[in-house]
Amino acid sequence: MDSERDAPHPYDPAVVEPKWQHVWEEQKTFRAVRRPGHPKMYVLDMFPYPSGAGLHVGHPEGYTATDIIARYKRMRGFDVLHPMGWDAFGLPAEQYAIKTGVHPRAITLKNIDNFRRQLKMLGFSYDWDREVDTTDAGYVKWTQWIFLQLFKRGLAFQQSDMPVNWCPQLGTVLANDEVTADGRSEVGGFPIEKLRIRQWSLRITQYADRLLEGLEGLDWPETKVKQAHWIGRSEGANVEFAVDGHAGETITVFTTRVDTLAGATYVVLAPEHALAQKICKADHVVAVKAYADIANAKSDIVRSDASREKTGVPTGSFAINPINGDKVPVFVADYVIGSYGSGAVMAVPAHDERDHAFALKYGLPIIRVVDDAKADAKVVDVEKEAFTDDGVASEAAVTRSRAPITKGMPSEQVRRVVTDWLASQPGVGGKGAGSSKITYKLRDWVFSRQRYWGEPIPIFFPVECEGDPRVPGAPFTIRYDQPIPVDESELPLVLPDLEDFKPGTDPAGPLARAADWRFFQRDGKWFARETNTMPQWAGSCWYYLRYLDPKNAVSGWTSEDYDAWMPVDLYVGGSEHAVLHLLYARFWHKVLYDLGLVKGDEPFTKLVHQGLILGTSYRYFRALEGDKRLLAGSAKVLRPTDPPSIRLAETKELVEELWAREDEIAIRDNKTFHAALGVEVMLVAEKMSKSRGNVVNPDDIVKSHGADALRLYEMFMGPLEAVKPWQTSAIEGVRRFLDRTWNVCTNVSDAAASDETRRLVHKTIEKVGEDIEHMRFNTAISAMMILVRHLGALAGGTPRESAKALALLVSPFAPHIGEELWERLGSKTLLAYEPWPEFDAALVKDDVVEIGVQVNGKARGSVQIAVDADEETAKAAALGDARVRTFTDGKTIKKVIYVKGRILNLIVG
């Protein structure tokens, strides 16, 4: 063996990285301690669900970003709280348990061990003493305790006959938020149907306004818009339509366009509306019933397809439009949703697209009551299409209305006038014929799951029975109408062990089978525990509070700790949680605030979503007909209804998609080819998936390139928030940077740095610091690359001071190599709390700069010039440039624009 040839690489992350991880762990380097007089920083990651698959490359993206901030802020003298934990209740563990018979707890603990190992391998500076696990009894205790506070305030309540999203495959109810737009479960993608069962709900609607208003002060991205949209506040009016011939019955409709009331020519009820059957004329009952049955069988999803043709049936009854006394027909149609507003609408075909489509189909009158206020607008023919904008009251609006509307009155004003007038009218029951009303799209949060692996709901009920209800077959009745909270001293209420975790057919859930756990006797009476469990979101609603004092058995957190660390200063996680977790957590926090248990009413001051990391694969095709030859990859393919029948857009050829991996391709003449097959391929970036073979495993990358290289690469790929494709070849670049950094810092000299070197070091200090503050990690890394190139080119080694500065700068990004170099540069103490280097403002500012010279706005050269040179000097210097002169010679300079240190623009003519 030739020892020189096989000489070990001087920088070996496999040695350096475990060494420092061990030191940090031994010394508890990152234990969060609050010192008086120091600023604080609470840097929070969205904690992961510990899946069996382990970390994917998306996790380290956000975690590295927060780690850079945490490490940087420590060096800046901040007390930093940077914790990690596990959101460990959830369906995957339970489903794995059902398949294998292994207890979900065992699976969960194993997965947590693997996640912890992987996170430690990446060198994140978490305070591991604060690790939390939402499934731990010491944690569940406080989740249940918060539930009891909600229950005592009337914010947790039961609904006995609630239409819920029932997923037969999962055997559970899902919240609206857990159902995808196309009517499938978010977990598993199974179809959902409507079922009416008893459910626990949380009254989040009571907080709708505050959840909306609270968004204003938050430093959050577009997520705020999404939450606002989800809450869906809309201002309008309820209007009472008396039913002709049914004394005392009124149909309440909700509208945001009460200004169009005079144009209402019919009324529509949702099929499930209570009055639909009641007011129906005898000869219409059968048809209405049949229509409602069909509509109920359709899922919300099918019903909510707006492009579907409008259908409906008449009830034969008429309602009276309060503004003019007109009798208008009442229909039942499934384009009206029972659960929004009042489940009934007034139909104004002239000014609403859905009503227009329906009116055309059933030949109902269309009456224009709003004219376009814009004089130059082309006039919309309301017989042909609806005019949906605000405008001014039309002639018909005046003549068809008893309310004091005048022609030309703006819609906004008409709404106020009509609402006031309706309120003054005697309505049914003397309450007025209408009033202003605010509705929300936000619904109460269905909070129970018919599942095993979740927090038991700490409630029990009296049981009516003869003898022992635990005896199989014994009759009993549970009085669900008399819920009793478990005494706080009895918390946590832990899950019983089960042999079989399957949901089964009993909507009470698998816990109903644990009879010894479910039923208990007190003072000779039998009681039954609630057998539903909480949804997965429960644990993540307050985990940021538990980190404050994770082992406290007496309270969930303390106000001292709250004052010390809260609110969360920076929260980083995926945008998929924009409306679910982030809305629920804000809701709980506001409840806790009202209870005086926390001080601020918003938990997360600044929020950042890291962008998705896509996998890279290369597409080509094989013809499925004829010679089955290989075809070049193309973006233009037709994907008709039938998935396998992909055709090329140009030739209409039937093809099969094939995928090459990054390591199988070669590049010639700026085109990508499959190296072995020679066929041209096209780069496609999409979500990593096993079927594409483009999944990247962090363990492999750490093995091949090191944790520091992985961290650095993920930060160098592009802006944190951007969606970015993974390219393994590009890691080589940051790995080379680390090698060079190593070489530069292990080849030092004690000679003083040159002026040029010192200037560059200080500029880099300034740039990297600013970029970290703004979370522009990619450009910070590029600045350090420039510095390393410069230092590497110096004859006689790197000045020691420059090398030390570099080690400090690189350390938040690549902490292992940072510590190692810091030690090798002669330090006896850890780098982690070393002060961030200060830059010298005088060195950062250049005396002489190169500025661009333009002639008539076009770049024609550049000149070296003192940074504060006056215009005359700059002009003279520019005219000293031969190339510039070729554009100015023989012409007069009519104007000079000079921006010091930036640009000189000569306008000639």
Add this chain to the structure above:
RNA sequence: GCCGAAGUGGCGGAACGGUAGACGCAGCGGAUUCAAAAUCCGCCGUACGAAAGUACGUGAGGGUUCGAGUCCCUCCUUCGGUACCA
């Protein structure tokens, strides 16, 4: 349809309204080597040109400006979210 984000070399991406393409990947050329790997140096938007250079160039079209990738208007495309919500 509506809301949000974004369109810049072969690729990832840089650019306080001021010399577009920093930094990196890939590619090409060179040094080193017996050779290779690694490393180091150089080149690297398009067209014309031997070169100097000139023209063009940030999705399309218009506008504001001494000057526009950046600001304004219209449109196209992609991605994310969302929808009979009255």
